[in-house]
Amino acid sequence: MEYIVRTENLSKHFGQEKAVSGLEMKIPKGEIYGFLGPNGAGKTTTIRMLLGLMKPTSGRIEIFQNDLKKERLNILKRVGSLVESPSYYPHLTAKENLEAMRKIVGMPKQRINEVLEIVRLTAAGDKKVKGFSLGMKQRLGIAASLLNNPELLILDEPTNGLDPSGIIEIRNLIKSLPSECGMTVLISSHLLSEIDQMATTVGIVTKGKMIFQDSIEAMRMFAQQSVLLKVSESDKAWRALLGRGMKAGLDNGIISLPQQSDENVAEAVRGLVEDGFSVYRVEEEKRSLEDIFLQMTREEQAG
Amino acid sequence: MLTILKSEWFKLRKSNIIGILLAGPLIGLGAGIGADTAEAAGMMNEWYMILIYMNLPYAVLFLPLITGVLASFVCRYEHQAGGWKQLLALPVTRGKVFAAKYVLILLLVLFIQLFYLAAIAGAGLYKGIADPFPAAIVWKSILGGWIAAFPLVALQLWMSVWFKSFAAPFAVNVVFTLPSILAMNSEKVGPYYPWAQPFAMMYPATENGDIFFIPWEQLITVIGGFFLLFYLGGYFYFQRKAV
Known part of the structure; x- marks a missing residue:
């Protein structure tokens, strides 16, 4: 080039x-x-x-x-x-x-x-x-x-x-x-x-x-945003999501769905509701440049 | 080099420089008009008398001091709002920028010297001096004073490129200029002190066979030597300056 x-x-x-x-x-x-x-x-x-x-x-x-x-x-x-x-x-x-x-x-x-x-x-x-x-x-x-x-x-x-x-x-x-x-x-x-x-x-x-x-x-x-869910009994809810074969993370009682399409997010919420969990908040994680830096530097160190 | 000089001239032309150029010759004019030349009438050419009176404030103090003001002036608008980095990111070498600024100040000093020449004539006419105008000697004085300013201009340009503020280079200049009043009275120090050279070269001495009013050796070693020292000092400083 x-x-x-x-x-x-x-x-x-x-x-x-x-x-x-x-x-x-x-x-x-x-x-x-x-x-x-x-x-x-x-x-x-x-x-x-x-x-x-x-x-x-x-x-x-x-x-x-x-x-x-x-x-x-x-x-x-x-x-x-x-x-x-x-x-x-x-x-x-x-x-x-x-x-x-x-x-x-x-x-x-x-x-x-x-x-x-x-x-x-x-x-x-x-x-x-x-x-x-x-x-x-x-x-x-x-x-x-x-x-x-x-x-x-x-x-x-x-x-x-x-x-x-x-x-x-x-x-x-x-x-x-x-x-x-x-x-x-x-x-x-x-x-x-x-x-x-x-x-x-x-x-x-x-x-x-x-x-x-x-x-x-x-x-x-790298910069893709994940969706955060605040639900009741987060630990159980997280297991339920994993049980449905979805990719999800759990951090401090907040469930995160990384890089999901709108349909997937909807499906996850529907699943949680069907399983009897209360969904308090669904929000997009606002990732600042700093967060991406942190992620990148972390990955650099890991690699 | 010529294009840089043109650009420098353009920037300078649009600033209020004329007042600064006229200040010195006006001081000289005042001294000349106020001079008591009558006592010398008949004994020597009255023009000499008036020149000596006028040179005292002008060549001892004003000319050395103005070199610093001019140097600060042509660097001020570069310091003000990032001018250096814009100028030096253009296809120019720093050596040529430094040289262009130097030549520009020399031109301004030459203008001042010519205004001063006019002030001499003006003062003489005002006093109605009847003696013949000693043209050759006055020219020697005007050009000599200009050449004596070469090293001072170089040092002041160095200082002005270095310091962002107007005050620092001026302080340096004053600190070196004031002792020249003492230095020029000393036979030991006077000939070697750069700030005393303008007065020495403008003082109309009797014929000594040299072209200027100081011996060639002094011109070349003291003025030439200090010029080289100060110019190269400023040049190398400017080469390495981070902007």
């Missing part, structure tokens, strides 16, 4: 603290790669290293199949990025901000209006950025990252500070980029739901380590 980004044993230590350790990131061409992890997991540190803003303690980075150390300039010509909070020059207008960058990346002037249009910031183009809301700054940052029409777009928490309609807009924009512009996108987030709605490939990082990297479908298998 052709990888646009590939890291080998990438590590970054700050003194004793290992911000990133032994990271093997593989981003295939044309994918939207969701880089997922809680705050402080090492996402931004990794992205900074990918852009050469920070030097790795050890390991290797290949982008477009070229070594970042040797070919940094040629690689960055084909990369657009938005790192952490949006970067801007407060004393300049939105257009002037883009113009300062355009002089360096050398695109035609028309491109400034195009990218402003893409992020719907045309109306505010001549206003000073210091008066912008966080959402507008974020849009400007995304516009800036698109300025050189990159082949690889790296967006660190791009929907930060956007309102719900803005999030949807940006999400649709990002989703359209691979097919319309042939871009490969790396997008980081600490929100599973956000990655779930955009990404085609997912890498999950925690405490600087990649604990999962695969297609979004593979991750959904």
Whole structure:
């Protein structure tokens, strides 16, 4: 497979603290790669290293199949990025901000209006950025990252500070980029739901380590929710369910039905009622990202 | 390199730099107008007299201090809201960004020197000096002061890249500039003290056969040496700086 980004044993230590350790990131061409992890997991540190803003303690980075150390300039010509909070020059207008960058990346002037249009910031183009809301700054940052029409777009928490309609807009924009512009996108987030709605490939990082990297479908298998039942005489009820040949777990008096279809859940409830148990509550287990992390790390240790 | 410089110039042009550029020459102008040059009338060219009066506040204090203000200024908007990381994630090398900022400050210092030249002429005209304008010597002074600022600019750029705050580089600058008042009166220290060089190079001495008002050896070893030291220090710091 052709990888646009590939890291080998990438590590970054700050003194004793290992911000990133032994990271093997593989981003295939044309994918939207969701880089997922809680705050402080090492996402931004990794992205900074990918852009050469920070030097790795050890390991290797290949982008477009070229070594970042040797070919940094040629690689960055084909990369657009938005790192952490949006970067801007407060004393300049939105257009002037883009113009300062355009002089360096050398695109035609028309491109400034195009990218402003893409992020719907045309109306505010001549206003000073210091008066912008966080959402507008974020849009400007995304516009800036698109300025050189990159082949690889790296967006660190791009929907930060956007309102719900803005999030949807940006999400649709990002989703359209691979097919319309042939871009490969790396997008980081600490929100599973956000990655779930955009990404085609997912890498999950925690405490600087990649604990999962695969297609979004593979991750959904992990993330599947189970249904919890609170019933009278839970121990007996659980045995009854097992007796009916259903998969069920018992934890603290709560019966859980992992990965069940609607019909199966209905059947289980019906069975319990028929057997004379009182069903107090049927609820879906809300599994946070943390829970999935915990599950994944547990499985990693077990394996 | 040229594209980076153009971008830097663009960012600077849109900020309120002009007041800072004019402050020094105006201080000089004030000193020149207030100077009592009458006593020298007939004994020496009155232009020298006025130049000496004007140089005192300008070359001893203002010129060294302004290098720091300018360096902070061209780095301030990078520090403010993540400008460094956006700039350095573009296809640029850090060496060229550092060089572009350095050249930009040198250009600004040159502008200030030229404004100062205008201030000299202005003060002289105001006083109605009849003596012939010593053009060659004044030029030596203007260009000499500019060259003497090279190492100071390099050190201040280093400090400004390093510290996010305006105050820290300025404090460093003041701490080194104030002793130059003492240093320039000392024959031992004066010629070697970088912050005393602007005054030395702007002070219109009698003809000494050199192009500038200090000996070549001093120009090359002290100004050139400290320039290399400070520039390379800042350059290597910037190369390794994590943004």
